[in-house]
Amino acid sequence: MNLQRAELDENVIDYLKEMKIKKIKDNFIKSSDFEEMFTLLNNSKQPIFLIGGGVINARNFGEWQTYISDNHISHVASLKGSEKTTALPGYFGMIGSYGTRTANYALLQADLVIVLGSRLDVRQTGADTDDFARNAKIVQIDIDQQQLNNRVNGDFSVVAPCEDFFSYSLSNIVNSKYDDWFSKLNKHWMRCLLMSMKNLILARLRYVEF
Numbered sequence: 001m002n003l004q005r006a007e008l009d010e011n012v013i014d015y016l017k018e019m020k021i022k023k024i025k026d027n028f029i030k031s032s033d034f035e036e037m038f039t040l041l042n043n044s045k046q047p048i049f050l051i052g053g054g055v056i057n058a059r060n061f062g063e064w065q066t067y068i069s070d071n072h073i074s075h076v077a078s079l080k081g082s083e084k085t086t087a088l089p090g091y092f093g094m095i096g097s098y099g100t101r102t103a104n105y106a107l108l109q110a111d112l113v114i115v116l117g118s119r120l121d122v123r124q125t126g127a128d129t130d131d132f133a134r135n136a137k138i139v140q141i142d143i144d145q146q147q148l149n150n151r152v153n154g155d156f157s158v159v160a161p162c163e164d165f166f167s168y169s170l171s172n173i174v175n176s177k178y179d180d181w182f183s184k185l186n187k188h189w190m191r192c193l194l195m196s197m198k199n200l201i202l203a204r205l206r207y208v209e210f
Contacts, residue, residue, distance in 0.1 A: 100192070
């Protein structure tokens with residue numbers, strides 16, 4: 001409480017901001033992990049992007065989501081990530097205890113999960129973190145080092161601003177080889193939607209009969 005209420009000179013605040021930005025940029029420029037991540041993506045057959053609340057305000061987020069949707073790359077979101085994620089083809093909703101069946105099914109079946117700006121809290125992963133995306137390699141990308149390998153240990157992680165990651169993606173995703181996986185999830189989505197509609201109709205009919 002004392003630290004949070006302390007008054008700081010504006011010069012100190014500006015200095016801290018500059019140092020944080022410099023540290024992030026230095027780490028990103030020296031890192032070759034993006035290349036490794038895209039090697040994994042290109043070798044993957046059933047990849048999933050998990051969109052967290054830390055990426056949805058990035059300047060080029062909308063352009064990036066449209067791009068991966070056009071390239072038939074499936075994606076899901078956390079609770080906070082779902083707030084600004086558009087319902088484009090390939091987006092299967094929110095994961096976790098309040099999520100959609102298809103989003104959670106996608107996590108179970110994926111062979112690669114790329115986590116963008118999400119801290120992977122218990123509502124997303126469940127209590128047993130070892131069972132989270134159990135068939136997949138996990139890559140975590142976040143601007144905050146403290147959020148990486150926090151609850152879930154990924155296969156590797158990258159400290160980077162979201163805008164830089166999206167810019168890199170827009171230049172390096174040039175294929176549509178995930179059509180079978182994309183189609184499989186779309187069929188699962190439609191099956192769950194029809195099941196929900198059927199249950200709703202039956203519930204209404206029972207109510208009318210009562």
